[in-house]
Amino acid sequence: MDLDEIKYNESGLVPVIVQDAENGQVLMFAYANKESLRKTMETGRTHFWSRSRQKLWMKGEESGNVQEVVDMFFDCDSDTVLVLVRQTGVACHTGRRSCFFVSVEGNEKSSPSFGSESGDRTLDEVFRVIEDRKRNPREGSYVSGLFEKGVDKILKKIGEEAGETIIGAKNGDRDEIVYETADLWFHSLIALSYFGITPEDIYRELGKRFGKPRESYRNKS
Structure with a gap:
């Protein structure tokens, strides 16, 4: 240009x-x-x-x-x-992703997007924020604090969230299952970032497995 x-x-x-x-x-x-x-x-x-x-x-x-x-x-x-x-994160100082969130009728709604709104996009966006908090630690940031405390703290949180997800499932509480699974995935993304692994690596692994019997890809070591 x-x-x-x-x-x-x-x-x-x-x-x-x-x-x-x-x-x-x-x-x-x-x-x-x-x-x-x-x-x-x-x-x-x-x-x-x-x-x-x-x-x-x-x-x-x-x-x-x-x-x-x-x-x-x-x-x-x-x-x-x-x-x-x-x-990374949101674009607007109000906390919205887009600065264009009020329609001409006065209704509050986000400006349209035209790509896929699938879950992998959300995971990728969350992961970008996690990566930024790792590279550029911020005072008061929960994620930056976990990286500072180290891998043992991160893995402990994953164990806690996995247990809470199991409890939610045992209770048969749909909202609790969704909430706790979101926590579990979030802390798992932090662990991936800690070890230099990206969601794309996981997508590729899942792609290798798709449509194949478990015995063909599981670790036999």
Whole structure:
């Protein structure tokens, strides 16, 4: 992308639309100048220009909700930039994933996405946040605290959550089973991250097993 081809306004700014690269959801709108666009391209993370603070800023520099750049485009008139990203956590300071959550009728709802909303996408998103908390520890973060306490604490939590899932199942309580299984999966993802394993590794292993008898793939050692 040639930054000199972009048509900046009288303040040296250009509108930037940020979109989820995986499901097409529009996440936010901001302004950038040439410097912030250059930083975005150099670092692979979105940078913008704050009109109120009159300074350059990186998305997620305080919250940890960074945006990893997948691709960048400018439109046919060269006066608007589109950035496709992988979003860590949420994009909006309100805690919503997208800044566009109020319809013109005044109803609160999330802006549409057009990709799959399958469970693996949710797991991947949660895992990205876990990875970020591991790489960039945050004071008061539950996940960062578990990594700091080490593998024994993480595995202890998995054991506790597995036991609570079993109790929920024994009770026949559907809501309890769902809640405790979510806790079990969450702490299992933390363990995967600790050992440098990703959900994709698990997906591949499950793919190898699909449609095959258990005896053909189980560990026989």
